[in-house]
Amino acid sequence: MGPKGWPGVVYHEGGIEHRLPTEVDRDRKGPAGKYGTGFLNPAMAGNRTRSVLMLEHIGKTVLGEVKKIQILDALCATGIRTRRWLEETSQDVSSRLRVKMCDMDEEALEWARSNLENDDLKKNVVVIQGDARKEILRQGWHWIDLDPYGSPVPFLDLAMQATARRSVISISATDTAALSGSSPGPLRRRYGARVHMDGLKHDSGLRVLLASAAKAAARHDRVIRPLLSIWDSHHLRVTILVERSKMGASAVDANLGWRVASPNDSIVDSSIQAGLLPEHDSGSRPMHVMLPLNAYPNLNAGVSGPLWTGDIGDPDVMASMSETAAEEICKFSDPEMNLKEVRRAKRAVKRICDEGKAIHGRHLVITDALPSFVGGGDPPSPTKMAETLRGEGFCAEVSRYAEPSFRTDAPWSAVLQAFMSLN
Template identity: 25%
Template sequence: MIIKEGFARISVPETHNRKGPGTRSAGFYNNEQVINRDLTILVLSKLRPKNYLDGFGATGVRAIRVAAELGIESSISEINPISVRKIEENLAMNNVTASVHKEPFQSVVSKGLYDFIDIDPYGSAVPYLDVALSSVKNGGYLGITATDLSVLTGSVPSKTRRRYGAFIANDAHRHEAGIRLMLADVVRRAASMDRYITPIISFWHGHFYRIIVRVRNGSMKADRSLDLVSTVNFNKMYSNYYEDIEQGPVWKGDLEDSSIITEALALRPGSVSESSVNFASKIIDENASLMFFEMTDAARSMGMSLPRVNDLIEELVKTGFSAYRTHFSTTGIKFSGTWQQFTEAFVSALRKT
């Protein structure tokens, strides 16, 4: 069947995935990843790399959109011969050209020089990170999609330890901790190659994490980036309500470059859906604090009910610190003050609610 995404028309299997991570099949297409591709187009409209490699083509939808909607020279690698035929069919249907490599990503990426490399495999991106990080141009970009969220969020601790050398408590903060763990892993791998990364955008949506980072050469800056990789302990950061346990290592630096996202939002390519634009405009304040403050934890620690989120934000702003909603939790707040200020504002907000 033919579906429309952005300005592209894509032939996808009748059985394509409408919900969840989906089952692996030739010409794999997942409707739930439209937001991932939309935000990639949005950010690329600002970054304007010279060329783009869609490392895991499937239907080729990513590269086709990048070529058709932004006019950026694109390449695709894909190992499944049936998917390769789909990609060629889709390129022709959209009247765009891209170099199609019927080879594994690992060999394609190490032969060419790409400004933007997009990694979107089934499951974990870990097996592909080193070759991508060492191959991308100095000053280029890596887009990484991960769907191994149960591992990144610590729901199977032995696997989190094996794959990422980390511990993550599978609690209300797990998605911010999980995406920061993913970033920490990328930072450490880049540093081992005397390279360092700067996050452009990082977000969680349903069953996946998506990050886009800039990669540059520099051993001193690599050292500085490693200084921002360490553990977090909510007992020390917030209050005795939390167990005294070190989580991580996680990336403690910025999750995004909010000025790039704001400029991309101003450019807003017409092919990016309104819901994706709304989502992007909601994630521009995630740098306001290292981790968000969780209202349900504050409520439980004081034996109180929940105030309205907007009432609490109003009270928090009165402290002179910044306070914003976070996309990581509907009851989470990015707040640059202390736990004590948070709980005091919480009590005041509850009086209003």
């Protein structure tokens, strides 16, 4: 006996066929309502695709020696993320997964159980009705997925306490208006931060979220290393490696600081002295620079923070998210259906693999903002800017960031020269 309304309607995503109580628009964008039995937001499909590829990579590397990978799919709803993990990762990884799915909505969980019924690895899944905040603390986890409606802040300390010696936490935040500075009140209350409203506001939001995770980790003698940070439509998503280290936790402030827009010479020099900007940027005025936490910049001068000032991704993890890898998880026998899912899966990882080559670069440049900053010219193509800088021997790649942009380790003077040459 399935839940009321079973078998419902068929929904296709990635490589699986999933059943829902009511039909949803597969190409729907933006946030979905909080309430309603069988909640599933198709706008999060790319998020789930990336989590499959992430688990595949981490399962073979960081967690490669773990015989039973303990995973909590908190706030799982009808369980599509867990099913995709089980069906779309390789046998070497999927056979080691031990997943607990948790949600408050019992009717949604009935759909989750029925969807799992014909899955080969259903024996490795436990479905729990209850508060995820309680379930997190019941055991140690190698992987925790947090995908709440709104802010993830209430879950951060709990998740950090429950990590194994080395664990991964994926954190979604749909309170994008707060994190990007559009709602400064909630931003201050939830994250203790501010964000300058310019083209990098969503990147700053990702870094504010990372800073919150880093501080939560430090409170429990742990440190984080960002693996992937994405702004995707209506939500922000960061995935971090969490490791136990009292020494590292004591030094958490070393990776926290401020972002300053249109800095003066003094601020640029301070950034260089703090190691947050290369020496070769001396004498220039980039569009943005980072300052250490103890710099205390004038908060009326285009400042964002406190935020994470280090790299926001790992090159090896990002390299694993190729379009080829995304295509391989789509397994529908119907050629037309499979082609549609392949296109969506590729779109979910577009540019991530290449951007990983330049993720260490200190400059994320919004090309549409360059002419006004420089004082003339036309907005250049991010692709041509990156090509020009690579031709000069620097790392430069078009960014996944949802504004036309590129990321580079080139000095600001070289960025300006490339801009002038294209104008």
